[in-house]
Amino acid sequence: MHVKSDRAKSKSVAVIWRWASFSLIFFILLIIPWIVSPLWVRIATEILMWAGLAQSWNMIGGYTGYLSFGHGAFFGVGAYITGIAMMRLGCPFGVGLLLSGIFAAFLAAVIGYPTLRLRGAYFAIATWAFGEMMRQIATILEITGGAFGMQLPAFLNLPFFYYVTLGVSGLTYLTTYLLLERARFGYKLLAIREHEEAAEMVGVDTVTVKIKVFALSAFFPGVLGGVYAYWVTYIHPDSVLGAINTDFMVVMAFLGGVGSLWGPFLGAFVVQLVNRYLWLVWGEGTFYLVIIGAAICAVVLFIPNGIVGLLETEVFLPRVAFTRLRRIVKW
């Protein structure tokens, strides 16, 4: 009885801890545009965007265990759809975003229908090929501006883009929490990742579930692509449809902790911050990629569960850290 109440107490303490830190982070995120310089608002917007993108990749790559190497294409397609909707069809920005998300999700369902029946490397290869295909299509089509890219109307309002990105990325995390962490849909995804045949045997319609999660995971990069297009006002096949976009999503998710709720956020935070710091120090260049590559090797070798996995090791639990500290200072 005593043990049980003790455990209940530490559990409620953990809940308070979680909510306190969560509210603090949320508060900081809300006031950022008012307390830092425009350069850092820009960097913060980028971090939030990448956090959303990495999480969307995590839905299919982390929770479901199907590595999508064409996820950047949903971002690029979203950018172009919003661009086309605003420039050619005269839609307002919000409608463009919605169209981007829906079209990206639709594309994912179409790609997923045949390819999600394949296991292992086949899905990865098929999605990679799809990403390349999208880039080629954007380069030759007239409506996308081809190799000249596309210019959107300039709307220079940094806080606006910060809050829109915060909203969309926040929605990505909320969806992940409610649908993947706390509902039966998430249990089915994990079951598929851990043992697909056994999942099917206990009644999980694996193909349908996989197509659904792939479409869901494409919706958010679609919308974020739209936000990005309006924000930077100029998009080009190589900038929004380049393979590097996918690479960064994968790298951030792995660094932060694949298959976890906060991993992609932490990964995006660290990678984009280092990225920008090196860029500020060395200027425009690609040398920072070498450092990031080395960092990835280190992560895979030494902390395979990412930053989240590292934080979950005993030493970093608040309670354990506290008792150890007390022992050291003999209090």
Next chain:
Amino acid sequence: MILQSNDLIKSFGGITAIDRLSLAVEEGMILGLIGPNGSGKTTFFNLVTGIYRPDSGTVIFGGKDITGLRPHRIAQLGVGRTFQVPAPFSKMTVLENVMVSTFIRTSSMGMARRKAREILEMVRLDEKADQPILNVTLEDRKRLELARALATEPKLLLLDEVMAGLTPAEVKASIELIQTFRARGLTMVIVEHVMDVILSLCDRVTVLNYGRKIAEDTPGRIVNDEEVIRAYLGEHYSARN
């Protein structure tokens, strides 16, 4: 008849794993399926549960033709199955493993948790409910296989060597457990190499060899069947009886 297979044929390349197999399982009975390694027992399970599609022949379950349906559909209709080598969802707890199965009949998380606990109690795994799979022994993994299959609320349960690798004491406990399932009116087909299990549980026994049915009778008569002794049991077994 709850399950009936008619002239099933399944071959892989040049090997005919199941050769014109016709089987019938009556509601409420326990059918034993025995035979040497490679005689087609597991293949038969894979055909019934939809993992393989037969080259020809039909599978009828509860009066419905289920040939060629996807496995999850067949599970929904009421066929449960355990894997010979336990196939748990490794990065989940014991309870969560069973919850995945309960989602076949419910979408409520609370309901799923309650039902999963009930079933874990039934197979006496309730104390390990919150353990990650990593901390669970082979015997418990075998029980988890049972729990997961039961949680889909099957009308027919296919048990693929649930006793293999267990100690005699564990086997005895498992036999008692399966007898409680029988008391609840569950129909079962059991594949097993431990003959004592077959003898103490089954109402009827079917013997397979090279994918063909070579005998079907009560357990008592099967152990004295000439052809069965030659193909599978060996001389000493009949001498012992």
